[in-house]
Amino acid sequence: MKKILVIEDETLLLEAIRLKLNAAGYEVDVYSAAKEALAKLQNNELDPSAIWLDYYMGDMNGLEFLSEVKKLDKYKNIPVLVVSNSASEDKITALQSLGVEKYLLKADYKLEEIVNELKQVIEKDGK
Amino acid sequence: MRENEFRLDYFFNLSSDVMCVLNPQFIVTQVNLGFEQVLGFSLSELTGKSVLDYVHPEEKEITTKYLKDSSTSSDSIHFNNRMIAKDGSTKWFKWTVSNPNSSPYIFAVANDYTREQESTNLLIKRNREIAEDRAKTDALLSNIGDGVVGLSDTGVIQYFNESAEELLGYSEEEVINKLFFHTIPTVDEKGSPVDTNQLPIRNAMMTGRSSYARNLQFVKKDGKFLPVAITASTVKYLNTLMGGVVVFRDITKEKEIDRMKTEFISLASHQLRTPLSAMKWFSEMLLDGDIGELTEKQKEIVNNIYKSNERMIDLVNSLLNISRIESGRLMIDPKPTDLKELLTEVLTELKPKLDSKQLKLASTVHDNLGPITIDPKLVRHVYMNLLTNAIKYTPNGGQIIVAISRKGEEILSQVSDSGFGIPKSQQERVFQKFFRADNIKKVETDGTGLGLYLVNQVVAASGGKVWFESEQDKGTTFWFTLPINGSKPKEGEVSIDS
Numbered sequence: 346m347k348k349i350l351v352i353e354d355e356t357l358l359l360e361a362i363r364l365k366l367n368a369a370g371y372e373v374d375v376y377s378a379a380k381e382a383l384a385k386l387q388n389n390e391l392d393p394s395a396i397w398l399d400y401y402m403g404d405m406n407g408l409e410f411l412s413e414v415k416k417l418d419k420y421k422n423i424p425v426l427v428v429s430n431s432a433s434e435d436k437i438t439a440l441q442s443l444g445v446e447k448y449l450l451k452a453d454y455k456l457e458e459i460v461n462e463l464k465q466v467i468e469k470d471g472k
Numbered sequence: 473m474r475e476n477e478f479r480l481d482y483f484f485n486l487s488s489d490v491m492c493v494l495n496p497q498f499i500v501t502q503v504n505l506g507f508e509q510v511l512g513f514s515l516s517e518l519t520g521k522s523v524l525d526y527v528h529p530e531e532k533e534i535t536t537k538y539l540k541d542s543s544t545s546s547d548s549i550h551f552n553n554r555m556i557a558k559d560g561s562t563k564w565f566k567w568t569v570s571n572p573n574s575s576p577y578i579f580a581v582a583n584d585y586t587r588e589q590e591s592t593n594l595l596i597k598r599n600r601e602i603a604e605d606r607a608k609t610d611a612l613l614s615n616i617g618d619g620v621v622g623l624s625d626t627g628v629i630q631y632f633n634e635s636a637e638e639l640l641g642y643s644e645e646e647v648i649n650k651l652f653f654h655t656i657p658t659v660d661e662k663g664s665p666v667d668t669n670q671l672p673i674r675n676a677m678m679t680g681r682s683s684y685a686r687n688l689q690f691v692k693k694d695g696k697f698l699p700v701a702i703t704a705s706t707v708k709y710l711n712t713l714m715g716g717v718v719v720f721r722d723i724t725k726e727k728e729i730d731r732m733k734t735e736f737i738s739l740a741s742h743q744l745r746t747p748l749s750a751m752k753w754f755s756e757m758l759l760d761g762d763i764g765e766l767t768e769k770q771k772e773i774v775n776n777i778y779k780s781n782e783r784m785i786d787l788v789n790s791l792l793n794i795s796r797i798e799s800g801r802l803m804i805d806p807k808p809t810d811l812k813e814l815l816t817e818v819l820t821e822l823k824p825k826l827d828s829k830q831l832k833l834a835s836t837v838h839d840n841l842g843p844i845t846i847d848p849k850l851v852r853h854v855y856m857n858l859l860t861n862a863i864k865y866t867p868n869g870g871q872i873i874v875a876i877s878r879k880g881e882e883i884l885s886q887v888s889d890s891g892f893g894i895p896k897s898q899q900e901r902v903f904q905k906f907f908r909a910d911n912i913k914k915v916e917t918d919g920t921g922l923g924l925y926l927v928n929q930v931v932a933a934s935g936g937k938v939w940f941e942s943e944q945d946k947g948t949t950f951w952f953t954l955p956i957n958g959s960k961p962k963e964g965e966v967s968i969d970s
Contacts, residue, residue, distance in 0.1 A: 451749040
């Protein structure tokens, strides 16, 4: 079963995402703090097929997190979906240059739609 | 003898001056026609009466003295006094009185200069009124909290009140007779000089109407900027431009409050988005049956929760857009855009809504439009809003027309519907924040009243204009223009709808 790493600092939303992804047939590792997730990735304790990332995560922002993740060989090409509350042209461009597949605004999308996007992104990756 | 008598008598009565002969007791023994005509009394009424009876009460004493003087003096006596005519009016007389040694009688001649005196009195009165008015105005102007600068028709400072001195740091002497534009430069919110043609006083002088600006600053004597609200008007007299008046108010505090309001809305909106997203997703999961199936009734209720939540999301998004535009943080990023493609995208997104209300859509786009350099996000927002409104406010089975054409140097877009229309009495409020017309509020409860406010701001920022025509129960047509040469780019931190 494919595993998704979800990092979202709002626990309310984290819960909703976990439920939905489970219902869609995915295993989910949830983290509300980016640093913790990063450490686990660096220690090879996780094995996600894709990352669902918020942007503002309290201890770190998405850009910083991703630059660190991309340094790890194993996750150099991991598909990433950024699902955030706000967006700006600069942020999006910067993230895309780091290989982010899609940038979605939370309030604009149904959970179902985001999960579909995730599916597409994973399928594309062929893993 | 008789001939001489006749001649004298003739002259006596020909003269328009007043002439009379008094006895030593000042009783009138003889008067000429002039006397009768000026004072209005007939000879029979006057004869036997003391001349003093016709003298103004305040001058009886002095007149008596002069008359007595004439008896003791060998020269004629000259004096002025006031007489009271039969109709009660006051007459001003310049007397020459003589009592020759050879006669007991007093001979008196007077010239009526009432008209001249009245003119002089009026002039004095008017001058006093002017002086009083002047004093009042000066007092008013010096105590007013707003700065008042009076300009000549060539823009030279002629008046500079106390508040202007305080607010700008210049004394009146320092600025009097200097050119306003040079002495007190006007800059924009960022501190860059404002083109002379954009100055409110220039506008006022060109159009003849008062001009108002809220987003400019004056450069004070110490070089610092003072944010001001300016009202400039022209001073005209009988259609000739005499000069101008610039009245300004320090709005530093107001600007600060504005900034705080915008920041607050931005902050609150961001914080609001999270729980709104949570509610959206959880409701969605219940409806999709991810956590087990709901009964029909339960689905209905959860659906209502979902819809209410969607409305709030709409409101928060609109508020965020507004705070972005008003804070000046909205960026305008023009790129070559194919309007036909843009419109098609929007129409495709809206198709389900169109179909659900069985609305007929007709759209025409000018053939050789070519790409226009505009910010696609902003223009998309405008089409989306106008079309969503057309759909929302047209009853089932109605018709919507969209057209994009080229009109000279502009691209003209039109969105017409056969819907509820906007009542004439409310049409001027349509672009106001939170305004929704009464006739649609009852029929369609969903709506923030912010859509058209945003459209107006966005179109203006893109270099165009938006306007409409509407008839209640017949339909509404909105038009907006975009410059063919494209929108000017604007640096900013955020884009719309993000």
